[in-house]
Amino acid sequence: MQETMKSVAWVTGWIGRIALYLSGAALVTMTAMIAAQVFWRYVLNSSIVWTEPGSVMVMGWFIFLGAAVGVREGYHLSFDVMLMVLPNKAKLVLYSISDVVVIAFGAGMMFYGGQLVAKTSGNVIPSLGISGAFDFIPVVAGGFLLVIFSLERLFRRAAGLPTARFGEVMPDEDRDTASEGAA
Template sequence: MTAPAKPPTAFRAVSRVLDVLSTAALWLAAIGLVAMTLIVGWQVFGRYVLNSTPIWSEPLTLQLMSWFIVFGAAVGVRENFHLGLDLLHYLLPDAVGKVFDAITLVLMIVFGVAMSFYSAQLAIGTWSATLPALGWPGSFDFLPMVIGGALITLFSLERLVELAAGARHAPETQDVANIEVV
């Protein structure tokens, strides 16, 4: 098997920036998950111990959940963690696998652009509304999808450029006969 081609220097610089962006998204997702857990704990404590449920806790946990879900999904796109039909990579010739990868990445780019675009329209349309329990503009419900769609688009574009340059980001195809069964 030949070594993957090295991407151009400019691409490697962009890739390093996207590394930082991906790491930041992952950290923000983790912090959001921990914060949501603490808020739900406070909500349960308030309801059953203090007999007074804080009205802000549920909408805030939903906001945090929206953020960490889309950040985690975007990082999953970049790291190729999502479910896929990897079996095809083992059974089909490498060239066919690359075509399938390219089609998948183009579809993910289209999805990310559409998600950002239509979510931005919803955010603009709900800016004057107010989320009652939090007092925030209604567009805050759609901002995670705007940013998440943009991240999905960026990370999918990066993987598509890698694929075109021959530096395959997807799991390497292995010889099925050499797979060790434990």
């Protein structure tokens, strides 16, 4: 099972990298759009009508894609104070409960985001000339990524593999072999 999970991790790692690069590109794009709007408004005394709704739409992409990658990489917000005093097995159980909650949240994002996409698909954003559904597609995409990344974490943990860079322990036998290899 460990070899299978390593293959899955390779695929989800690439998905995560692509999502992170798209998120970074969206952040740069939004920054450029806002800078252009400020320049046009205050220097040229004109205005670009599509930059505000366009930048809000692009912001949705970098927020939801970046948040999903943060969950996969173990960089997302967590409260670890109680975990510092618990034994390793209890920590792993709590990490797994956390991942199940994140899966449920991601599924909710997909379901309710899909409803928003369906309800706004007939609306047109006047300044952009595109469907209002584009505002909510990042919610669905981010929810999907949360689900697959959290499922990966659960299965990696079940296979005895580490799942995060920070804050998570390895099972005792993996820690012993890792420390022997480091010595």
